[in-house]
Amino acid sequence: MSGDPLVSLTDVEVHFEESQGLLDFGEPELVRAVDGVSLDIEERDVVALVGESGCGKTTLGKTAIGLQRPTGGSVEFQGQDVWDAKDGKGDVEVPYGEVRRSLQIIHQDPGSALNPNRRVMKTLEAPLKKWQSGMSAGDRRGEILSMLEEVGMSPASDYAGRYPHQLSGGEKQRVALVRSLLMDPDLILADEAISALDVSLRVEMMDLMLDLQDRYDTSFVFVSHDLSNARYLASHGGGRIGVMYLGELVEVGPAEQVIENPRHPYTKVLKWATPDLRVDEGAGEPPVRKIDIPDPKDPPSGCRFHTRCPEAREACVRDAPATEEVGDGHEVACFRTVDDHEYWSSPELVDDPSGGDRDTTSTAD
Amino acid sequence: MSTQKPRHTEDGALYRTSDPIIEVRDAEVVFGMDRGVSRVLDGVDLDVQRNEILGIVGESGSGKSMLASAMLDAVVDPGRLSGRITYHPADRDPVDVLGLSKAELKRLRWEDISMVFQGAMSSFNPTMEVRGNFVETLEAHDYDVEAGLERTREILRDLYLEPERVLDSYPHELSGGMQQRALIALSLVLEPDVLVMDEPTAALDLLMQRSILQLLEKLKQKYDLTLVFITHDLPLVAELADRLAVMYAFELVEIGPTEEILRDAAHPYTRSLLNATPNIDSGLEEMRPIEGSAPDPVDVPTGCSYHPRCPMADETCVEDDPEFLRADDGHNVACFHWQDAEEAVPFVLDGQEADR
Numbered sequence: 001m002s003g004d005p006l007v008s009l010t011d012v013e014v015h016f017e018e019s020q021g022l023l024d025f026g027e028p029e030l031v032r033a034v035d036g037v038s039l040d041i042e043e044r045d046v047v048a049l050v051g052e053s054g055c056g057k058t059t060l061g062k063t064a065i066g067l068q069r070p071t072g073g074s075v076e077f078q079g080q081d082v083w084d085a086k087d088g089k090g091d092v093e094v095p096y097g098e099v100r101r102s103l104q105i106i107h108q109d110p111g112s113a114l115n116p117n118r119r120v121m122k123t124l125e126a127p128l129k130k131w132q133s134g135m136s137a138g139d140r141r142g143e144i145l146s147m148l149e150e151v152g153m154s155p156a157s158d159y160a161g162r163y164p165h166q167l168s169g170g171e172k173q174r175v176a177l178v179r180s181l182l183m184d185p186d187l188i189l190a191d192e193a194i195s196a197l198d199v200s201l202r203v204e205m206m207d208l209m210l211d212l213q214d215r216y217d218t219s220f221v222f223v224s225h226d227l228s229n230a231r232y233l234a235s236h237g238g239g240r241i242g243v244m245y246l247g248e249l250v251e252v253g254p255a256e257q258v259i260e261n262p263r264h265p266y267t268k269v270l271k272w273a274t275p276d277l278r279v280d281e282g283a284g285e286p287p288v289r290k291i292d293i294p295d296p297k298d299p300p301s302g303c304r305f306h307t308r309c310p311e312a313r314e315a316c317v318r319d320a321p322a323t324e325e326v327g328d329g330h331e332v333a334c335f336r337t338v339d340d341h342e343y344w345s346s347p348e349l350v351d352d353p354s355g356g357d358r359d360t361t362s363t364a365d
Numbered sequence: 366m367s368t369q370k371p372r373h374t375e376d377g378a379l380y381r382t383s384d385p386i387i388e389v390r391d392a393e394v395v396f397g398m399d400r401g402v403s404r405v406l407d408g409v410d411l412d413v414q415r416n417e418i419l420g421i422v423g424e425s426g427s428g429k430s431m432l433a434s435a436m437l438d439a440v441v442d443p444g445r446l447s448g449r450i451t452y453h454p455a456d457r458d459p460v461d462v463l464g465l466s467k468a469e470l471k472r473l474r475w476e477d478i479s480m481v482f483q484g485a486m487s488s489f490n491p492t493m494e495v496r497g498n499f500v501e502t503l504e505a506h507d508y509d510v511e512a513g514l515e516r517t518r519e520i521l522r523d524l525y526l527e528p529e530r531v532l533d534s535y536p537h538e539l540s541g542g543m544q545q546r547a548l549i550a551l552s553l554v555l556e557p558d559v560l561v562m563d564e565p566t567a568a569l570d571l572l573m574q575r576s577i578l579q580l581l582e583k584l585k586q587k588y589d590l591t592l593v594f595i596t597h598d599l600p601l602v603a604e605l606a607d608r609l610a611v612m613y614a615f616e617l618v619e620i621g622p623t624e625e626i627l628r629d630a631a632h633p634y635t636r637s638l639l640n641a642t643p644n645i646d647s648g649l650e651e652m653r654p655i656e657g658s659a660p661d662p663v664d665v666p667t668g669c670s671y672h673p674r675c676p677m678a679d680e681t682c683v684e685d686d687p688e689f690l691r692a693d694d695g696h697n698v699a700c701f702h703w704q705d706a707e708e709a710v711p712f713v714l715d716g717q718e719a720d721r
Binding site for chain 2: 052168170198200204226269272273274275276285288292293
């Protein structure tokens with residue numbers, strides 16, 4: 001192996017053009033789903049991406065596994081530019097087919113990801129037929145049955161004969177996981193993969209992923225809106241948590257550091273929003289000036305969080321903060337991490353009192 | 366036919382609260398299915414105390430939504446609801462909800478007990494502006510539209526929304542969080558006493574969920590409401606609710622003051638549920654999944670329906686269905702062995718050790 005990270009994102013930008021609808025021929029609006037994100041994912045790594053819906057975490061995840069072409073920046077797999085490989089540009093060291101096989105995804109809704117008219121065995125045979133065409137039918141079946149056993153679907157031959165509707169939500173998600181695993185991937189994007197499961201099944205599914213990380217050195221990018229699940233997976237997997245806000249990565253670092261010592265005000269807000277079982281303390285007011293997310297088509301100037309940030313000052317309206325390293329592998333984009341920044345001497349933002357104390361300014365998220 | 370004795374206990378004293386606004390007795394919902402009779406609510410007895418916030422917690426398919434619908438006699442066909450539901454208004458005689466005419470029921474549902482479901486989009490008429498939805502509701506109930514809209518504006522402001530902007534928008538022009546808040550406003554516009562909410566925030570981001578919960582607490586104070594909040598998310602509702610009721614396999618298995626449930630849950634299922642819940646402040650090692658899966662409504666296990674998954678289960682649990690037992694004042698549990706649950710299913714709420 002070279003010293004390259006497994007996947008390396010450099011200054012990645014994904015902008016979507018959103019047309020106005022059938023009868024509108026005006027300028028299409030630009031949605032900046034991801035803006036200027038750099039992130040390395042190592043072998044046997046776990047990166048949990050968290051943030052509110054519309055923050056770009058899923059788009060970033062899909063970009064990392066080469067499913068979404070970035071409009072700017074680069075995505076490399078083991079040093080090979082993924083989109084150069086796809087386009088056949090330059091010397092392609094890792095062919096695109098190899099990239100596709102190595103980077104897999106499991107979705108939020110396992111039901112819609114499985115063909116309802118196919119038995120589990122048939123669904124799982126497809127990837128093997130494609131990627132290991134030399135395998136005999138008997139070996140293929142043997143491999144599938146042992147993988148089903150591996151993820152706790154026992155007796156495997158019984159499960160292999162079922163249709164998706166004969167499986168519970170958790171079982172469907174396991175089948176989706178097995179399907180990715182049969183490709184022998186290096187990285188799996190788990191896109192809200194446990195959100196639809198019952199609370200009691202979520203931990204089980206995360207434990208399974210950790211087990212696979214341990215056994216096969218599989219890396220995971222785990223997209224979640226729930227900080228406590230992100231923490232569970234990333235901490236146990238020795239990985240990081242990345243916090244996204246309106247297309248930008250505002251804080252990233254070792255899971256326990258981000259949870260124990262969040263440095264970005266938005267991370268603190270997410271932590272507030274994560275319910276816990278303490279009985280003694282009331283949660284109090286939401287620690288944001290506005291509870292609605294601004295329109296991503298028209299993100300605020302300067303630091304994009306300034307319209308909601310409880311700590312925002314005039315400096316935040318003008319300039320966007322650069323990413324600063326605040327600890328080992330812990331990076332934050334907030335002026336408050338810079339001791340001598342002019343932020344500290346700039347006046348605090350005051351909301352317009354005429355419109356009520358917490359008026360909203362956005363139309364949609 | 367089952368030869369088990371009915372779950373419903375004759376001694377109603379256990380469920381009774383001091384000033385109930387809704388009394389649910391032996392509520393049962395059955396669906397006839399090809400595969401057999403499906404009992405999706407099984408003999409539930411419950412009081413909702415006036416001005417409390419009651420959290421009803423259960424996993425998907427536990428019957429919690431059926432219980433919510435039952436309170437308003439809103440179980441959808443071909444489901445059949447039986448039992449007794451009594452609504453106690455502050456200023457009139459008690460109302461037998463299941464004995465109401467269609468017109469009376471329609472009035473009860475908006476003016477006395479109002480309901481908010483998950484998925485605001487499907488509750489609004491998408492072809493008219495939000496204002497039209499409010500006007501329609503006010504007119505249908507012969508309310509003064511101008512006064513009603515004035516009240517609407519105030520509630521919308523209470524929910525941190527700009528009244529005119531929201532009223533002038535079509536539902537799809539609002540974000541999910543705004544739609545859900547507008548729907549809460551709609552449910553309050555006819556000044557009900559009780560607001561029953563079924564997973565009202567499940568489709569929303571955590572930050573919006575938490576924010577709405579805070580707002581609900583304020584609304585409850587300001588408009589003198591009783592809130593019933595139904596969710597699969599125990600930690601979310603634990604912060605808001607005065608009492609928690611836990612459902613498993615279409616039955617109520619435990620009910621008590623929130624703090625007591627969190628500190629001293631008596632049912633092994635509740636304790637396992639607490640263990641399975643990721644908790645940002647607790648140690649990472651303490652999270653454990655619950656083994657096995659919830660039963661099919663057509664094929665509920667005999668005896669205590671939790672017995673196949675319960676580490677404490679013995680012969681008694683396989684044969685008999687436990688009735689509610691008193692674990693403490695106002696804290697009831699349907700388990701023969703609740704006194705051993707603490708040892709069999711250890712659970713310590715983080716940061717609470719010192720109190721024990």
